[in-house]
Amino acid sequence: QVQLVESGGGLVQPGGSLRLSCAASGVTLDAYAVGWFRQAPGKEREGVSCILVEDGTPFYLDSVKGRFTISRDNTKNTVYLQMNSLQPDDTAVYYCQPICGIGSIAHMTFHSWGQGTQVTVSS
Numbered sequence: 001q002v003q004l005v006e007s008g009g010g011l012v013q014p015g016g017s018l019r020l021s022c023a024a025s026g027v028t029l030d031a032y033a034v035g036w037f038r039q040a041p042g043k044e045r046e047g048v049s050c051i052l053v054e055d056g057t058p059f060y061l062d063s064v065k066g067r068f069t070i071s072r073d074n075t076k077n078t079v080y081l082q083m084n085s086l087q088p089d090d091t092a093v094y095y096c097q098p099i100c101g102i103g104s105i106a107h108m109t110f111h112s113w114g115q116g117t118q119v120t121v122s123s
Helices: none
Strands: 003-007 010-012 018-025 034-039 046-051 058-060 068-073 078-083 092-097 117-121
Touching: 003 092, 018 034, 018 092, 018 117, 034 068, 034 078, 046 068, 046 078, 058 068, 078 092
Parallel strands: 010 117
Antiparallel strands: 003 018, 018 078, 034 046, 034 092, 046 058, 068 078, 092 117
C-alpha cells in the first residue's frame, strides 16, 4: 500500500518561503510521477505541481509558476516543493500523491489522502 507523509508546513508571512517534503514508505517514488495538491478552506482540492518519472519534467498551476519548484531526491525517496514568495491565497492544506494532476482534479482517482501539512500565509 502506498503511504506518503507530508511535512514542512507552517505559518509564514507574505513573501516568505517554506519547503514541503513528501516522504514515501512501501513504495519507491522514483517509479511514479508525484504531485502536490492543496485544499483551501471552502474550496475544492486542486493540483499545484507534479514531476514526471521519465525525465523529471515539472508542471505547475499557473498561479504558482515562478514561485514554486518541485524536485525529487531518489536517494531519500522524497519529493519536495519549494515555495517562495508565498501569498495569503497559498494558505491551504498541502498533500502529495503518486499521480500527476494540475488544476481541477475532480475527474481523477486517488489513493487515500494522508494528513497533509498546513501552510498558513498571514501577517
